[in-house]
Amino acid sequence: MSDNNDQSQRPMHHHHRHHHHRHHHRKFWRGFWIVIGVIIVIGLFVCGYIYKNLRDTTQNMYTPVPMKTKSNKDRSLDQLLKEKKPINILLLGTDTGAMGRHYKGRTDAMMMMAINPKKNTTNIVSIPRDSNAIFPGFEDYGVTKMNSAYTLGGVSETIKTLDKYYSVPIDGYLLINFGGLVKAVDQVGGVDVISPLTFNSMGYSFVKGQSTHMNGKKTLAFVDMRHEDPKSDYGRQERQRLVIQALLKKSVNPSNLLNAKFLNTMSSKMETNLTMGQMYTIAMDYRKATDHVDQDHAQGVSKETMNPKFGLMEIEVVSKEERQRVSDKIRDALELPKTKVAANKDSYVMNHN
Secondary structure: OOOOOOOOOOOHHHHHHOHHHOOOHHHHHHHHHHHHHHHHHHHOOOOHHHOHHHHHHHHHHEOOOOOOOOOOOOOOHHHHHHOOOOEEEEEEEEOOOHHHOOOOOOEEEEEEEEEEOOOOEEEEEEOOOOEEEOOOOOHHHOOEEHHHHHHHHHHHHHHHHHHHHHOOOOOEEEEEEOOOHHHHHHHOOOEEEEOOOOEEEOOEEEOOOOEEEEOHHHHHHHHHOOOOOOOHHHHHHHHHHHHHHHHHHHHOOHHHHOOHHHHHHHHOOEEEOOOHHHHHHHHHHOHHHHHOEEEEEOOOEEEEEEEOOOEEEEEEEOOHHHHHHHHHHHHHHOOOOOOOOOOOOOOOEEOOO
C-alpha cells in the first residue's frame, strides 16, 4: 500500500451520508484485526528458530512512512528498544479491499498501544473513528470525522492529527486490512468468551455469564449486535475487548504461530514501519507486558455539524478534558511528563434540531 495524498478516491460525502448502510460485519473486524496486529507485533518471533522462515513475511509488510511530529521529534525507536524503554504503537484498521472495495478507504479503528517493559503493562486506548477533527494541511475540509485522515493523507496524516489532538508520541504503526477474516478466526480454532448479557444475534444465542466457544461466524454475531445492548455502541466495544483478550490467549500458541496459512493470511493484510529486527526485539524484551493489559477509549458525545463541503453530518465530539485524560494516561504509561492538549477550536460543531 502506498502512503500518498491521493484525493481521487471515492468522494467522502458518500460515506458520511450512508454511514448507516455500511456492512455490519466490518464493525467486528476492526477489533479483530487490531488484536491480530498485537499478536504479530509481539508474538511473531517468540519461537526463534522460525526467524529465517518469516523474513520474507515481514519484508512484505514493511512500509516506512514519515513519522515525525512535535511529540516524537526527539525519539528514536531503535534507541528506545535498545534501552528497553516504553514505546507507543499506533494500530489502524482500514476498510480498503473489504467487500470488493479497492479505493484507499478510511480507518475504521484507531488504537494507541503503550507498551512498558519495566512495569510489564500494556495500555490500549481506542479513539472514536467518528470523532471530530480538522486535519493539518487540509483545513479547508473543515470539521469532519477522524477516520477520514487516512483517506486524505495516509498514515502520516493520521499520526499528525492524533498528535494535534492528544499530544502523545507515536513510535511505530501497524495498518491492517479487513478482508477475509472469518476464515482467519477459524484458522486459530475459534475463541471461548463469557457473554456479559443475554441476547440473540444472526441465529445464535448467548447467555449472560456462560462461556461459549465461537467460530468466525459466531464471533461476528457476538460482537456485531448493538441495538439489544443497553450500552449501544460502547457495549459492542466491550464485547470486542472480550474477544480481543480471548484471541490474545489463543493466538500466542506456537501451533498458530507456526501455521503457514495463518501467517500468510496475516501478512497479506498488513503493513508496518517496524523492521524484522525491531519486531524481534519487541517480542523478546516486551512480551511480558501483555500479561497486564488495560483497555480504554476516548468518550465522545454525538453532535451534528454543518460541514462546508459535505453538509450535515453526525460526529462524536471528544471534549478537551477527555482528550487530556487520554493524553495523561498514555504519557504516564510511556513515563513521560504530562503536557496540555490543544484547545478544541472546532468552533462550528453544533447541535442541530
